[in-house]
Amino acid sequence: MQKQALSHLAPYCILFYVILNEPANFFGTCGCKKAIADVEKAIIKALERQYADVLAPLKDGLAPKIIGKYVQKFTKGTPVIYFVPDELGVLLNSMKRMLSVLHPKIESQLKLWCPCTPPGGNSIPGDRISEITVMLRADFRNHIQALVEKLAENTRVQTATKLKKIIQDSKETVVESDVRNRMQPLKDLLINMIENLHSVFEPHVFITVCRNFWDRMGQDVLHFMENRRENMSWYKGLRIAISVLDEIFGSQMQKLLGNALQEKDLEPPPSVMEVRSMFARIL
Secondary structure (H helix, E strand, O other), rough: HHHHEEEEEOOHHHHHHHHHHHOOHHOOOOOOOHHHHHHHHHHHHHHHHHHHHHHHHHHOOHHHHHHHHEEOOOOOOOEEEOOOOHHHHHHHHHHHHHHHHHHHHHHHHHHHHOOOOOOOOOOOHHHHHHEEEEHHHHHHHHHHHHHHHHHHHHOOHHEEEOOHHHHHOOOOOOOOOHHHHHHHHHHHHHHHHHHHHHHHHOOHHHHHHHHHHHHHHHHHOOOHHHHOOOHHHHHHHHHHHHHHHHHHHHHHHHHHHHHOOHHHHHOOOHHHHHHHHHHHHHO
16 A cells, blocks of 8 residues: 555554455465454454544533544634544544455455355355445444534534524525625535545545535425425525535535546535425425
């Protein structure tokens, strides 16, 4: 691996890369699949133990003294908000690398090392690896979801950045510039948070978090619409708000990733698509 790539990974993952490049006799005969699965499982648990402190703020009911390590003021006089620490970046980058790079490499190596199938076995040799993959994918997804909820909480710290409040203050007669002006504090906050995400996550993880965060913000608009289906006076503000959100996430992802961004990465997430679908049905 290149040195730059290694710098974003936990030592456990680096060690695993080394193990994978050892000759087959490192693990012995066809029992290597079980050995690798056991090593991988141990690595995942070790990672989560090592970074327990940075995962703790993502859980409900966290003691203020722990949260305090991971909050900051973006501007003088504003309330503190959660920001993503470098350590969480190392953890999620490592988990993503294990899923997208290590597992294909493992499978390729195993085909060379262990072409045989152990006689009398009660399970398919690759089952253990598959189980670990499922576990790792679930853990990664859960951490992303918890992080996105924490980011969404940041938008509700101040009245000026609460999307629901911004929409509630919008009326059918309001002009677009008024809604955009009211959304400026939220826009500034979102841009700061997206830049923070970019500073700690490798591109694929950054895209995953951003798109989930974008979807979570869209859910707020969707819920607002579902609760006020009969009140047409909200719709103009809602349409402007969802357009501004699309602009923020789309433009910032393009700005920060440039050519590394694929067209599908800029497609509206599910909640935004549902909002647009509801507009098409109602209006």
